[in-house]
Amino acid sequence: MGTQNTPRELVEAFDTTLRDGMQVEGVSATVEDKLRIAEQLDFLGVHFIEGGWPGANPKDIEFFARAAKELNFRHSTLVAFGSTRRPKGKVDEDATLRNLLDANTSAVCIVAKSWDYHVTDALQTTLDEGVLMVSDSVDFLNTNGRRVMVDLEHFFDGYKNNPEFAMRVVEAAVMKGATHLVMCDTNGGSLPHEVAEIVTRVKAFVGNDATLGIHCHDDTGCAVANSMAAVVAGVRHVQGTLNGLGERTGNTNLTTVIPNLQLKMGFDCLPAENLQRLTAVSNHVAEVLNRPLNPQAPYVGASAFAHKAGLHVSAISRAKDAYEHVDPDLVGNGTRFVVSEMAGRATIEMKAKELGIEMGGQAVGQVIDDLKRLEHEGYHFEAADASLELLMRRAAGWQQDIFHVDSMRVVTEEDSNGVFTTEATVKVVVNGEAFVNTAHGNGPVNAIDAALRAALLPRYPELAKVHLVDYKVRILDGGSATGAVTRVLIDATNGDRSWTTIGVSANIIEASWQALEESLLYGLLHS
Ligand SMILES: [Zn+2]
Numbered sequence: 001m002g003t004q005n006t007p008r009e010l011v012e013a014f015d016t017t018l019r020d021g022m023q024v025e026g027v028s029a030t031v032e033d034k035l036r037i038a039e040q041l042d043f044l045g046v047h048f049i050e051g052g053w054p055g056a057n058p059k060d061i062e063f064f065a066r067a068a069k070e071l072n073f074r075h076s077t078l079v080a081f082g083s084t085r086r087p088k089g090k091v092d093e094d095a096t097l098r099n100l101l102d103a104n105t106s107a108v109c110i111v112a113k114s115w116d117y118h119v120t121d122a123l124q125t126t127l128d129e130g131v132l133m134v135s136d137s138v139d140f141l142n143t144n145g146r147r148v149m150v151d152l153e154h155f156f157d158g159y160k161n162n163p164e165f166a167m168r169v170v171e172a173a174v175m176k177g178a179t180h181l182v183m184c185d186t187n188g189g190s191l192p193h194e195v196a197e198i199v200t201r202v203k204a205f206v207g208n209d210a211t212l213g214i215h216c217h218d219d220t221g222c223a224v225a226n227s228m229a230a231v232v233a234g235v236r237h238v239q240g241t242l243n244g245l246g247e248r249t250g251n252t253n254l255t256t257v258i259p260n261l262q263l264k265m266g267f268d269c270l271p272a273e274n275l276q277r278l279t280a281v282s283n284h285v286a287e288v289l290n291r292p293l294n295p296q297a298p299y300v301g302a303s304a305f306a307h308k309a310g311l312h313v314s315a316i317s318r319a320k321d322a323y324e325h326v327d328p329d330l331v332g333n334g335t336r337f338v339v340s341e342m343a344g345r346a347t348i349e350m351k352a353k354e355l356g357i358e359m360g361g362q363a364v365g366q367v368i369d370d371l372k373r374l375e376h377e378g379y380h381f382e383a384a385d386a387s388l389e390l391l392m393r394r395a396a397g398w399q400q401d402i403f404h405v406d407s408m409r410v411v412t413e414e415d416s417n418g419v420f421t422t423e424a425t426v427k428v429v430v431n432g433e434a435f436v437n438t439a440h441g442n443g444p445v446n447a448i449d450a451a452l453r454a455a456l457l458p459r460y461p462e463l464a465k466v467h468l469v470d471y472k473v474r475i476l477d478g479g480s481a482t483g484a485v486t487r488v489l490i491d492a493t494n495g496d497r498s499w500t501t502i503g504v505s506a507n508i509i510e511a512s513w514q515a516l517e518e519s520l521l522y523g524l525l526h527s
Contacts, residue, residue, distance in 0.1 A: 008266055008267060008268045009236070009266075009267055009268070010236065010267065010268050010269075011231055011235075011236050011237065011238055011261050011267040011268070011269050012047040012048065012211070012213075012236060012237040012238070012269075013046040013047055013048070013238060013240075013254060013257075013258055013269050013270065014046070014047060014048040014050065014079075014182075014213065014238065014239040014240075015041050015046045015048065015049050015050065015239075015240070015241065015242065015254060016050040016081075016215075016239055016240070016241055016251065017037060017041070017241040017242045017245055017285065018034050018037060018038065018049065018050060018051050018052050018063075019050045019051070019052050019053060019081050020050075020241055020245075020246050020247070020251050021241035021242065021245035021246055021251065022052075022245075023246055023247035024245045024246055024247060024250065024291075025247075026291075027245065027289050027291060029288070029289060031059055031062050031063050031066060033288050033289065034051070034052070034059075034063050035063070035067065035070060035071065036288050037242075037285055037288055037289075038051065038067060038071055038076075039071065040281045040284050040285055040288075041076060041242070041281070042071070042073045042074060042075055042076040043274075043277060043281065044270060044274060044277050044278065044281045045075040045076070045270040045271045045274040045277075046075070046076055046254070046270070047075070047076065047077065048076060048077050048078075048079050048107065049073075049076045049077070049078050049079065050079045050080075050081050050109060051063055051064055051078050051079065051080060051081075051103075051105070052064070052080075052081060053080075053081045053082060054080050054082070054099045054100065054102065054103040055082065055095060055096055055098075055099030055100075061099075061103075064078075064080060064103040064104065064105070068104060075271065075274075077105075077106060077107050078105045078106075078107075079105055079107045079108060079109050079149070080099075080100050080103035080105045080107075080108050080109070081108070081109050081110075081111070082096045082097065082099065082100040082108065082109075082110050082111075083096055083110055083111045083112075083137075084110055084111070084112050084113075084133040084134050084136075084137040085097055085133055085136055085137050085140075086133075087123050087124075087125040087129055087130075087133060088125070088129065091136050091137060091139075091140035092140070094137075097137060097140060097141065100141065100146075101141070101144055101146070105146075106146065106147055107146065107147040107148075107149065108141055108146045108147070108148055108149070109148075109149040109150070109151055109180075109182075110137055110138070110141070110148065110149075110150055110151065111150075111151045111153050111184075112133070112134045112137075112150050112151065112152055112153065112169060113130055113133075113153055113158075113169075114152040114153060114154060114155045114158040114159075114165070114166045114169045114170070115153070115154035115155075115157050115158030115161060115162075115166070116130075116158065116161060116162040116166075117158075117161060117162075118153070118154060118158075119165075127165055127168075130165075130169070131165075131168050131169060131172050132172075134150070134169050134172045134173055134176075135172040135173070135175065135176045138150065138172070138173050138176035138177060138178050139176040139177070142176060142177040142178075147179050148173075148176075148177065148178045148179060148180075149178065149179060149180035149181075149182060149213070150173045150178045150180065150181055150182065151182045151184050151215060152166070152169065152170070152173075152181060152182060153184050153186050154184065154186045154187065155183040155184050155185070155198075156183065156184075156185050156190045156194065156195065156198055157185075157186075157187060157189070157190075159198050160194075160198075163201075167202075167205060170202060170205065170206065171205075173210075174206060174209050174210050178210055179210060179211060180210060180211045180212075180213050180237055181202075181206065181210050181211075181212055181213065182212075182213035182214065182215050182237065182239060183198070183199065183202065183212065183213065183214055183215070183230070183235075184215040184216075185214075185215070185216045185223075185226060186215075186217065187217070187219065188216065188217030188218055188219025188220060188223065188248065188249065189219055189220060190216075190220070190222070190226055191220060191222055191226070192222055192225045192226050192228075192229040193229070195214070195216075195226045195229045195230050196229040196230070196232065196233045197233075199212065199214070199229070199230045199233035199234060199235055200233045200234065203233060203234035203235075211236050211237050212230075212234060212235045212236065212237065213235060213237030213238065213239060214226070214227050214230035214231070214235045214237070214239065214252075215239040215240075215251075215252070216239075216240075216251065216252045217246060217247075217248065217249070217250070217251055217252075218244065218246070218248075218249040218250045218251065218252070218253075219248060219249050221249070223240070223244070223250070223251060223252040223253070224252055224253055224256050224257050224260070226252075227240065227252045227257050228257070228260060228261075228265075231261065231265070231267070238252065238254075238257055238261070238269075239251075239252065240252030240253060240254040241253070241254060242254055242255055242281070242282060242285045243255055243282055243285065243286055243291070243293060243294075243297065243300075244256070244297075245289070245291070253298075255278055255282045255297065255298075255299060255300045256298045256299060258270060258275070258278065259275065259278065259298075259299045259326070259330070259331050262275055263275075263326050263330060263331075275330060275331060275332075276329065276330060276331060276332040277332055278299065278300055278331045278332050279300045279331055279332035279333045280332055280496075282297070282300040283300070283498065284495070287493055287495060287498075290469075292469060292470060292491070299326075299331045299333065300331060300332075300333060302336070302498075303336075304328070304333055305324055305328040305333055305334060305335045305336060306335075306336040306337075306338050307323065307335065307336070307337055307338060308338040308340070308382070313337060313344070313346045313347045313350050314346045314350075316335075316337075316350075317350050317353075320335060334354075335354070336354065336385075337350045337351045337354055338382050339351050339371070339381055339382065339388055340371070340375065340380075340381060340382045341371045341372050341375035341376070341381075343368065343371060344368075345364050345365075345368070348364045348367050348368060348392075349364060351388075351392065352364070352392060352396075355389055355392065357389075357392055357393060357396050358396060359392070359395070359396045360396075363392075363395045363396045364395075366395040367391065367392055367395045370391060370395065371391075374391075374504075377485075377504055378476045378487050378504040379502055379504050380487065380502065381502070383489055383500060383502065384489060384500045384501055384502035385499060386499035386501045386518060386519065386522040387500075387501045387502045387515075387518050387522075389522070390501075390518055390521065390522060390525075400521065400525070401431070402430075402460075402521060402524045402525065403429065403430050403456060403459075403460075403521070403524075404428070404429045404430075405426060405427070405429075405452075405517060406427040406428065406429055406434060407426070407427045408424070408425070408426045408427075408448060408451075408513065409424065409425045409426075410422065410423070410424040410425075410444045410447055410448055410509060411423050411424075412443075412444060421440065422440065422441050422442070422443055422444050422446070422447045423438060423439070423440050423441075423447060424438065424439055424440075424441065424444065424447035424448040424450070424451040425437070425438045425451060426448065426451045426452050426455055428452065428455040428456065430456070430459045431459075435455045436455075437451045437452075437454040437455040438451060438454075439451035439453075439454050444509050444512070445471065445509075445512045445516065448509075448512075448513060448516065449468065449516055452516070452517070452520060453520075456520065456524075460524055460527070462494075462524070462527040463520065463523065463524065463527075465494045465495055465527070466492055466493070466494045466519075466520065466523035466524075466527075467492065467493065468490055468491070468492050468516075468519070469491040469492060469493050469498065470489075470490070470491040471488070471489075471490055471491075471512075472488070472489040472490075472491075473486060473487070473488050473508065473511075473512075474486070474487045474488075474489075475487075476504075484506070485504060485505070485506050486504070486505060486506070486507075486508045486511045487502065487503070487504050487511065488502065488503045488504075488508070488511040488512045488514070488515045489501070489502055489515065490502075490503075490512075490515040490516060490519045492519045492520075492522075492523060494523055494526075494527065497526065499519070499522055499523075499526075501514075501515045501516075501518040501519040501522060502514075502515055502518075503515035503516075503518075
């Protein structure tokens with residue numbers, strides 16, 4: 001065959017989570033958050049980390065100052081982002097370019113207008129001046145010792161409208177020593193066949209004078225596909241964000257593109273041994289930004305390798321590779337068997353094996369009976385992996401001695417000024433000793449969570465790492481209105497793993513309580 005000796009070609013991964021990723025609605029990261037994310041990106045091993053736009057806001061200036069002092073990258077190069085000089089301005093008097101130098105990074109990335117329409121209408125200047133803005137700025141940064149990457153904004157729209165002008169901008173940047181020319185689909189409207197065609201022409205023009213890059217937005221749902229098409233056409237630098245974060249529909253998802261390039265197309269993107277960190281890093285960043293990961297995300301989602309198998313489960317256990325497109329271990333994910341009331345013995349046995357629970361025939365029968373009864377009452381174990389595990393452990397004879405709740409009381413009052421206060425009291429037994437704690441909260445669930453934690457924390461300090469991520473309430477029998485049965489799902493995490501527990505009751509406090517108690521129990525069991 002001989003192919004195994006062919007050296008693998010490099011495709012650089014350029015992460016822009018800390019700039020473009022911050023444009024997503026509802027996300028706001030502190031400088032501390034950004035530093036933690038940068039550490040994760042370096043741990044993953046991407047080539048470049050775009051830290052932000054120094055000068056655009058004080059947060060980004062602080063980020064670069066602290067990054068220089070506090071971060072010690074092993075793999076990644078930090079990049080400051082900015083733009084070309086102003087129309088008719090001078091490079092050495094330009095505040096944006098000055099801020100870029102002050103960020104003190106070895107590499108910088110500047111956005112340049114490559115769509116004639118933007119030059120004449122947005123900048124209101126001539127096309128010649130548009131080209132000069134690019135060449136002057138690249139030259140200035142290059143002379144000041146920076147490695148210069150150029151983000152060609154609206155490149156595909158620009159090329160379609162006026163290919164001659166788009167290529168003049170490309171040429172100007174290359175002539176002045178830009179190392180990277182990154183074609184951006186800024187409005188996200190391009191399709192893979194168009195990207196392939198245009199990149200092919202640019203590649204023929206630029207040759208090996210600079211590295212070509214791609215930066216896509218997902219407005220047609222094709223950001224990943226467009227990036228792959230660009231690589232096939234000669235691009236060797238892919239920009240994107242972790243988990244596809246970005247404004248509107250998001251940016252190219254690096255957690256999808258990287259394994260595609262590395263596992264399917266034979267390119268090197270991350271150091272080989274680092275790819276298995278992908279799922280953990282993806283979860284970690286979702287956690288820092290308080291932006292729950294889509295369970296159906298390719299490669300890294302909780303459902304990416306989940307089998308709701310029924311009859312096929314024993315076939316899957318015999319030949320996993322017949323049902324999975326890659327080995328989930330390669331990206332740090334794992335095969336998961338989804339269990340519901342429909343589950344047969346084989347599914348329960350596979351699940352027990354997955355969880356490392358010893359389970360005899362009688363216990364398996366017990367789990368099947370429990371599932372049928374509980375799912376009839378409104379439980380939904382497919383969505384609550386942690387509650388399922390606890391149920392299976394109990395069926396297998398587990399008697400937990402982590403903590404027991406003896407009693408719980410919660411009171412909500414409204415005073416004469418219309419102010420509500422909630423107080424919860426719990427009595428908890430740990431190692432035969434009883435503890436009573438009272439706490440306030442902004443609502444009943446918050447108050448009982450606080451009281452339970454206050455009782456447990458001195459005995460189990462590791463509980464400090466466990467926190468609730470999401471609390472979902474669903475009314476199951478809408479017809480009975482306020483008498484309906486309520487299902488509560490609680491998502492929690494300790495930073496390393498996430499889990500979901502469930503509670504069902506006609507009383508919403510009781511349902512919440514069940515889910516909460518199991519959530520903390522599971523957290524302590526696995527700490
Ligand atoms: Zn962008």
